[in-house]
Amino acid sequence: MHSEDGDLWEAFAHYNADADGTVNLTRDHSVGGSYSGCEAMGLFWGLQPAPGAREGLRLRKKNVETPYVVHVSLLEGHVSPSEEQSNELAAVTTERWYMAPGVRRIEIRKDGVIGTLFLPPGTGPFPGMLDLWGMGGGLVEYRSALFASRGYASLSVAYIGHKELPGPQNKINVGDSYFKSAFHLLQDHHQVCADRIGIIGLSFGVYLTLRLATNIGVKPSCLICVNGPVGSTIKLSDDDGRTENFEGDQKYWMYDDQGHVSFRAVSLPANLSPESKVKIENLTCPLMYIVGEDDLSSSSIENADLIEETLRAAGKSQLFTRLSYPGAGHLIEPPYSPNSRSSLWSVKPKKLITLWGGHLAPHAAAQEDAWKKILDFMENNLRR
Amino acid sequence: MSLERCLSFSRAALRSVCFTKQHLQGCVHICLRRSSTMSQAATPILSVFPSRALVDEKFKVLVENLPPGCPVTIHSLHHSEDQDYWEAYGHYISDDRGKVSVSDDLSFGGTYTGKEPMGLLWSMRPVPGSRKGLRLRKMNVCTPMLMDISVYSRHEGFRDQAPLASVLIERWYMAPGVRRIDIRERGVRGTLFIPPGPGPFPGLLDMWGGGGGLLEYRSALLASRGYVALALEYFSPGELQTAELEFNYFETAFNIVKDHPQVMPDRVGIFGLSLGSIVTMALAVESRVVKPRCCVCISGNHCFPPGRTLAAVTGEVDMNYDKVRVDENNHHIWRDVGLAIMREPSSKLDMGKINCPILLVNGHDDQNWPTVESAEDITEMMRAAGKEHLLTRLEYPDTGHLIEPPFSPHFRATNFIVNLTKEKVIMLWGGQTKPHSDAQEDSWRRILTFLQQHLYCSPSPKAKL
Numbered sequence: 107m108h109s110e111d112g113d114l115w116e117a118f119a120h121y122n123a124d125a126d127g128t129v130n131l132t133r134d135h136s137v138g139g140s141y142s143g144c145e146a147m148g149l150f151w152g153l154q155p156a157p158g159a160r161e162g163l164r165l166r167k168k169n170v171e172t173p174y175v176v177h178v179s180l181l182e183g184h185v186s187p188s189e190e191q192s193n194e195l196a197a198v199t200t201e202r203w204y205m206a207p208g209v210r211r212i213e214i215r216k217d218g219v220i221g222t223l224f225l226p227p228g229t230g231p232f233p234g235m236l237d238l239w240g241m242g243g244g245l246v247e248y249r250s251a252l253f254a255s256r257g258y259a260s261l262s263v264a265y266i267g268h269k270e271l272p273g274p275q276n277k278i279n280v281g282d283s284y285f286k287s288a289f290h291l292l293q294d295h296h297q298v299c300a301d302r303i304g305i306i307g308l309s310f311g312v313y314l315t316l317r318l319a320t321n322i323g324v325k326p327s328c329l330i331c332v333n334g335p336v337g338s339t340i341k342l343s344d345d346d347g348r349t350e351n352f353e354g355d356q357k358y359w360m361y362d363d364q365g366h367v368s369f370r371a372v373s374l375p376a377n378l379s380p381e382s383k384v385k386i387e388n389l390t391c392p393l394m395y396i397v398g399e400d401d402l403s404s405s406s407i408e409n410a411d412l413i414e415e416t417l418r419a420a421g422k423s424q425l426f427t428r429l430s431y432p433g434a435g436h437l438i439e440p441p442y443s444p445n446s447r448s449s450l451w452s453v454k455p456k457k458l459i460t461l462w463g464g465h466l467a468p469h470a471a472a473q474e475d476a477w478k479k480i481l482d483f484m485e486n487n488l489r490r
Numbered sequence: 491m492s493l494e495r496c497l498s499f500s501r502a503a504l505r506s507v508c509f510t511k512q513h514l515q516g517c518v519h520i521c522l523r524r525s526s527t528m529s530q531a532a533t534p535i536l537s538v539f540p541s542r543a544l545v546d547e548k549f550k551v552l553v554e555n556l557p558p559g560c561p562v563t564i565h566s567l568h569h570s571e572d573q574d575y576w577e578a579y580g581h582y583i584s585d586d587r588g589k590v591s592v593s594d595d596l597s598f599g600g601t602y603t604g605k606e607p608m609g610l611l612w613s614m615r616p617v618p619g620s621r622k623g624l625r626l627r628k629m630n631v632c633t634p635m636l637m638d639i640s641v642y643s644r645h646e647g648f649r650d651q652a653p654l655a656s657v658l659i660e661r662w663y664m665a666p667g668v669r670r671i672d673i674r675e676r677g678v679r680g681t682l683f684i685p686p687g688p689g690p691f692p693g694l695l696d697m698w699g700g701g702g703g704l705l706e707y708r709s710a711l712l713a714s715r716g717y718v719a720l721a722l723e724y725f726s727p728g729e730l731q732t733a734e735l736e737f738n739y740f741e742t743a744f745n746i747v748k749d750h751p752q753v754m755p756d757r758v759g760i761f762g763l764s765l766g767s768i769v770t771m772a773l774a775v776e777s778r779v780v781k782p783r784c785c786v787c788i789s790g791n792h793c794f795p796p797g798r799t800l801a802a803v804t805g806e807v808d809m810n811y812d813k814v815r816v817d818e819n820n821h822h823i824w825r826d827v828g829l830a831i832m833r834e835p836s837s838k839l840d841m842g843k844i845n846c847p848i849l850l851v852n853g854h855d856d857q858n859w860p861t862v863e864s865a866e867d868i869t870e871m872m873r874a875a876g877k878e879h880l881l882t883r884l885e886y887p888d889t890g891h892l893i894e895p896p897f898s899p900h901f902r903a904t905n906f907i908v909n910l911t912k913e914k915v916i917m918l919w920g921g922q923t924k925p926h927s928d929a930q931e932d933s934w935r936r937i938l939t940f941l942q943q944h945l946y947c948s949p950s951p952k953a954k955l
Contacts, residue, residue, distance in 0.1 A: 175666065179687070197687035199667025206541045207636065208658025228640070228656030233533065257535055257655075299533065489555055490532050 107176040110168055113159050115444070117141075117152035120184040138184060141467060149178060150202070150442040151470035157188045162450030162459045165443060170251040171211060173201035202442075204248045206255035211247075214261065217287040218280075220270045221263040222247050223295070224254030230297035233304070233488035235260040236289055236318075236326070240309030240334070241352055242451075243267020243275070249306070252440050256481060258488070259298045263288045265314070266352075276353060281346030282321065285314060289324045302488045306330040306480075309404060309436065313338055316384040317347065319391065328487035329389075330480055332396045333406040333436050336386060336413060337378035339369070347382075366448050368461040374405045375412050386413050387420035394427040394483050396476050398434035402463035406436075429479060431472035435464020441477045445469040536641050536655035544714055545635070545661045545707075546896050546934055548607055551592035553641050553655075556584040563600065563648040564592060566610040567638040571629055574621065576899065578602065578614040581645040590641075598645065602924070610639065611661075611897040612927035623905035623916045626898065631710040632670065634660035663707045665714035670706075673720065678743045680722040681706045682750070683713030689752035692759070692783070692945035693718040695744050699764025699789075700804075701906065702727040711895055712761070715938055717945065718753045719761075720746060724769075724800075727907055736799060737777070740769055744780040756783065757945045759846075763788040764859070764891065768803060774846055775839045784944035785848040786937055789856060789891045791864035792839040792871075793831045806831050808910045821903045821918040828859040832867065841868045842875025849882045849940045851933045853889025857920035861891070884936055886929035890921025896931040 107115055119136035121129045132146045140152030155163045167174065178200060182193040205211070208227025214220070222245060226232055235258045237250045243266040250260035263285070264271060266278050273279030293300045305326045307315035312334020319326050340349040358371040371377060395413060397406045410428055417426045431438070435445055444466070451460035464472075535554045543549060551564060565579040580597030582590045593607040602609035616624050628635060640653035664670070667686025673679065681704065685691055694717045696709045702725045709719035722743050748758045760782045762770035767790020774785050776796060794803055813826040831837050850868065852861040865883055872878050886893075892901050906917035921929075 177667075177686075194688045197667075199665070199686045201542075201666045203542070206657070207660045208638075208656075227638075227658045228536075229652050231533070255541075257537070302533075485535075489535065 107153065107174055109163075109165055113163055114156040115153040115165060116156045116187045117149045117154065117444075118181075118185075118187055119145075119148055119152070139186065145467075147442050147470070147474075150176070151444050151473070152466060153444040162448065162457075164437075164446040164449035166246070167204060167248050170204040170247050173203045176200050176202060204251040204255070204440075209251065209254045211251070214291065215270070216291060218284060219263060219288045219291055220245065220268055221261050221288060221291075222250065223259065223261045223292070224250045225259050225297060226254050226257045230259070231299045232257060232259040232297060233302035233327075233484070234258060234292045234295075234298040235484070236292055236303065236305045237262040238265075238305065238307040238311030238314050240311055241266065241339075242309075249440060253484075258484065259292065259295065261288060261292045274351070276351050277343070278340070278347070278349040278352075281344065281348050282317070283346065285318045285347075286324055289318065289326070293324075299488075301325075302327055304328040304330065304484055304488055306332070307334060308332040308438075309334045310339060312336075312409075313382070313384065316386065316389075317382075320385050320388040326391055328391050328483065329393045330396070330483065331393065331413075332438050332476075333398050333401050333404045335373035335378055335404060335409050336375065336384050337380070338382035339372045339378060341379050342382050362461065364459075366459045366461050367451065368402045370402050370405055373409065375408055386416040387422070389417065389422060389425060392425050392427070392483070392487055393417075394429065394480070396438055396480075397428065397430040398436055398438050398464060398469070398472060399430060399432045400434060400463040400465065400469075401436040402461040403436035427483070429476055431468065431476070433465045433468025434472035435469055436462040437464065438469075438473055438476055441474040442470070443473070445473075534641060534654045536639065536657055538639050538657050538659050541657065542634070542660045543662065544665055544711065545663055545898070546711060549659070550607070551610065551639060553582075553584070553590040554588065556588040556590065558584060558586045558588050560584040560588070561643075561645050562590060562654070563642045563645055564590070564610065565638075565640045565642060565648070565653070566614065567640070568614065568626075568635060570626055572624075574624055574626075575617040576614040576626055577617050578610045578612075579648075580606070580609055608897050608927075608931070611637075612899060612930070613923060614899040623903060625892075625901045625904040627705060628663060628707045629705075631663040631706050634662045636660060663710040663714070668710065668713045670710070673746060675746065676742050678722070678739065678746055679724075680704065680720050680743065680746075681709065682718065682720050682747075683709045684718050684750075684752060685713050685716050689718075690754045691716060691718045691752055692757035692941075693747040693750065693753040694720070694758065694941075694945075695740075695747055695760045695782075696721050697724065697740075697760075697762040697766030697769055699762075699766050700909070702729060708761070708895060712941075715941075717941065718747060718750060729909075737772070738779070740773055741777055741779045744773065744782070748780075758782060759784040759786065759941065759945055761786045762790060763893070764790065765800075765803075767791065768794050769800065771839055771841065771844075771848075774848065775841060775843045782846050784846050784940070786851070786940065787848065788851040788893050788933075789853065789859065789861050790850065791828060791832070791859055791861055792841055792868050793828070793837050793864070794839050795837050796839060804909060806837055811910060817918055819903070819916070821916045822906070822908075823857045823918050825857055825860050829863065832860065832864065838867070841871040842877060844872065844877060844880060847880045847882070847940075847944050849884065849937065851884045851893055851937070853886050853891060853893060853921055853926065853929060855888050855920040855922070855926075856891045857918040858891040882940065884933055886925065886933070888922040888925035889929040890926055891919040892921075893926075893933055894930055896934045897927075898930065900926040900930075 117140040119139035135144050136142050141148035179197040180195045185192040210225045212223040239246045245264040250262040253260035267275050305315045312331040340352045360368045395410045445464045448461045451458045532555045539550045568576045579600040581599045601613035640656040642648040669684045671682040698705045704723035706721045709721035712719040748755045760770045767787035772794040810827045810830045815823040850865045900923040903918045
């Protein structure tokens with residue numbers, strides 16, 4: 107398949123047809139290629155940039171109103187795509203959508219909030235989700251589009267690295283009131299159940315989720331935190347949560363022998379700016395924390411431990427659920443998308459590639475399992 | 491939740507769709523939701539899987555999070571290209587876990603009863619107040635059919651309130667990757683559909699019946715199932731008398747498929763319905779130019795005087811037009827016209843001369859043509875010629891003339907322009923909805939198996955993905 111940027115991504119697997127002349131991916135085992143064993147969805151999560159592709163690619167859909175178009179072909183013999191053109195016997199085309207039919211995409215530019223709201227079809231009212239991403243910035247829509255396709259009104263919000271936000275793009279120039287406004291925009295929407303709203307955060311978004319839930323007095327019904335810290339990884343510039351330039355302090359940046367950077371140590375609890383550490387003991391709603399044990403970008407295990415300990419000491423263990431996945435990296439995303447163990451982080455002042463961690467097969471298994479559990483958690487806390 | 495919040499919901503303006511024809515035309519209905527169903531109770535969850543599918547694929551409709559033992563109605567609504575509204579609905583009661591599964595549970599009433607996983611599609615009919623004699627046929631196959639599936643509280647009077655939940659689904663005739671190509675060559679008019687992939691593929695010439703025009707949907711679906719299919723236009727609606735239809739028009743059309751670079755020339759079949767079936771049989775028996783690998787004839791007959799043109803065929807109909815009856819609703823019944831023609835041996839093809847496998851699909855309640863009697867006669871001819879092994883017959887009780895792809899609604903009687911008189915009548919096709927729909931579902935599966943067996947399988951197998 108081709109990404110939106112025009113890069114070619116490929117996966118392949120070798121099978122032997124059975125006595126009926128049939129190959130069935132839900133039953134048969136791959137004997138080689140991008141994955142091995144019985145993997146019904148391996149042709150999707152096993153996708154990798156084709157040989158000769160640019161360095162540091164990551165597959166992310168920007169425009170969720172169109173599908174990924176994936177060509178699935180049957181080739182003769184156990185070949186790999188980089189070899190000479192093999193005999194293509196048959197092919198089909200499949201579409202992979204983030205948005206179900208009838209889901210509405212609404213650009214939100216209100217009360218200073220920069221976001222996109224996805225509403226399920228129907229009159230509702232629907233339970234809601236506030237969707238927060240990491241320091242990579244921008245406005246990432248695909249997870250919210252998918253939540254709406256599963257019946258939740260979901261608002262994805264930008265807070266850094268977006269041209270419509272105030273101030274320079276390398277700092278967080280919006281504070282507590284910004285996130286509170288975002289939560290209230292969702293809550294006040296006539297098609298959203300005001301008392302059934304959850305928050306999900308990935309990476310730095312975890313800190314924002316915890317801060318929003320404990321500090322500011324909004325009352326979410328549940329929280330989902332994926333691989334992120336309990337405090338800010340950048341020095342705060344005011345009491346309201348705004349930060350300095352995130353590239354300012356690089357003392358905890360670690361480089362491997364290829365010059366790729368791991369941000370892992372930045373989020374060790376001891377290294378977080380103390381005044382930003384969230385008062386976890388003030389939590390009043392269920393929290394699901396998801397750990398990728400091979401996370402090279404965030405000290406997820408240590409932060410999960412800290413949250414668990416703090417809640418236990420406060421007599422609130424019953425609020426805490428932890429999912430932990432060996433071999434999974436930082437970017438635990440909706441299922442069947444391929445993991446990038448590293449990708450391009452910035453091009454200025456020089457090209458920098460960052461390490462996310464995670465190995466292809468265990469990371470894929472983690473995404474699939476985590477997504478099911480996330481949806482169950484949301485159903486139990488937002489619908490029943 | 492707080493009273494203030496309850497009231498703010500009640501005041502919110504919500505769009506609601508009303509279900510009589512008058513109301514549907516541009517009406518925005520401001521509904522007040524009952525505040526007692528607000529967030530105090532769990533919100534019902536409606537899901538349809540898959541939400542995007544081909545028209546011959548099944549779906550699962552599930553409602554969850556209802557109170558146990560709760561009466562609900564599940565409703566489907568479609569706004570057609572002709573701007574009519576079609577609907578179906580079933581009355582259900584949730585189980586002790588608050589669930590309704592259309593695939594597993596029984597409908598107590600509505601437009602279908604009993605355990606009917608696809609009843610929300612095949613039992614669709616025009617909403618009350620619609621025009622008469624309607625038929626639902628997708629003309630633009632490049633877009634999907636959109637259906638609203640909703641769940642309502644109650645059985646009686648369910649339409650009086652807004653639905654509890656609603657989803658939108660897409661039903662496609664064209665799979666992703668299928669290519670659609672306009673054909674205007676060698677005097678032939680039609681549309682060619684090519685499956686994705688390198689090919690080569692087996693091919694089909696696809697012909698509809700006496701209504702005329704260019705109907706693409708079955709060909710699009712056949713291409714989605716791996717066949718290069720040419721939907722052929724051979725006359726415009728109402729223009730059959732004047733159309734210049736030499737036998738070689740159809741032979742040329744067949745060759746367009748056969749000569750296509752992505753088609754296996756020795757694996758081209760012919761697929762016809764009604765008048766299209768007559769042409770199919772004529773080509774198989776009489777043509778010295780084309781040799782179909784196999785034939786599928788739905789609701790067809792073998793009344794084609796050898797050596798004559800299609801216009802002559804319709805001439806036979808015209809000569810026996812006095813045998814047309816009408817029923818108590820003034821709907822036209824043409825069965826007896828066909829019986830009269832069949833009494834003339836010289837009006838019939840000698841089916842003993844056929845040399846390829848042929849599948850006949852007919853309904854026992856066909857009021858338009860005596861297709862079952864015709865199939866009997868064909869069987870006799872083929873048996874006498876030692877060709878019975880080539881014949882497969884599918885017959886269905888209480889099934890009418892218009893046997894279409896599965897899950898399409900049943901059309902017992904629809905508007906038709908009579909070629910001879912140009913008058914607009916309502917033609918009785920026959921069939922009862924439930925058995926007719928069963929026939930559509932069963933016959934399509936068997937048709938695809940028949941085509942796979944004769945056009946895909948050994949001696950030289952082609953891989954199919």
